[in-house]
Amino acid sequence: IGCDRSKNLVDICGEKGFQAFVCDALAVPIRSGSCDACISVAVIHHFATAERRLATIRELARLLRPGGTALIYVWAMEQEYRKQKSKYLKEKNDSEGKKEEINPDAAWGLPSDRVRDGSSQGSASSDRLLHDSKAEGCGAKPVAASALPVHTNRTSFHSQDLLVPWHLKSDPTKKRGGAAKLSPPAGSEECRELSPIFHRYYHVFCEGELEAACRALDCVRVQKSYYDQGNWCVVLEKL
Numbered sequence: 001i002g003c004d005r006s007k008n009l010v011d012i013c014g015e016k017g018f019q020a021f022v023c024d025a026l027a028v029p030i031r032s033g034s035c036d037a038c039i040s041v042a043v044i045h046h047f048a049t050a051e052r053r054l055a056t057i058r059e060l061a062r063l064l065r066p067g068g069t070a071l072i073y074v075w076a077m078e079q080e081y082r083k084q085k086s087k088y089l090k091e092k093n094d095s096e097g098k099k100e101e102i103n104p105d106a107a108w109g110l111p112s113d114r115v116r117d118g119s120s121q122g123s124a125s126s127d128r129l130l131h132d133s134k135a136e137g138c139g140a141k142p143v144a145a146s147a148l149p150v151h152t153n154r155t156s157f158h159s160q161d162l163l164v165p166w167h168l169k170s171d172p173t174k175k176r177g178g179a180a181k182l183s184p185p186a187g188s189e190e191c192r193e194l195s196p197i198f199h200r201y202y203h204v205f206c207e208g209e210l211e212a213a214c215r216a217l218d219c220v221r222v223q224k225s226y227y228d229q230g231n232w233c234v235v236l237e238k239l
Contacts, residue, residue, distance in 0.1 A: 001019045001020070001030075002019065002021075003028060004020065005022065025047075026059055033063075035064050037064075037070065037071075038064060038068070038070040039070070039071045040056070040060055040070065041072075041073040042073060044057065044072060045204060046200070047203065048161070054213050054216060057214055058219075061217060061219050061236070066238055066239065067237065067238060069237050070220075071233070071235055072210065073228070073231045073232075074204075074205045074210055075202060075204045075205065075230065075232075076204060076205055076207075077138045077204045077207075078206070078207060079156050079157060086230030089154060089155070089230070091154060148162055157204050160203055160204050160205075160206065161201075162204070163199035164200050165198070165199055169195055205232045207232065210225070219239055220236040220237060221237045222235070222236060223235040223236065
């Protein structure tokens, strides 16, 4: 069973014969302890505070039966790790000279009642652990509360909290009665109008930050923590 905040994406799942519904990751309308496994990929890094990110992990834990497992993927601050560049950086050459038309979340190198245990303690503990993780530094610069930097696609990150441009590729066949039109010249004013740019918020995680947040909850155990193609990942077990 899948769920997403976007009705359009859920509709696509329905068209393909999959079960999916619209909901918020902070409040999933599924009975507690009813899932053998949960997967959260490219979701938690869109929440703007440490409290919300922790609450999302707690909500995943609530859904799991005892002994159930969860897999979490978030975007990593470190896009070059152990002297190896991520797929995200390697694809820069392929996209130079043309607009970035994909959702950044697509370039992940992946195959095509709440739990209350230690919740108040967990939030304080998580904030401390996350602060310690950031204090150690991973190349991030502090960001003023009034403005967020706009990231340049296919480049290294210089801030943990940023806006990532998403160039929406318009379908000319869907405009004005469905009559197909020739694509306007690249870079033209009409092309810019047909391909609006959206800025999506991301919090990219430093090494150890996601694992520290998970360990702040005493209702789960971290089975595994690893780096995969520019992402920090954990596997959790519900206690």
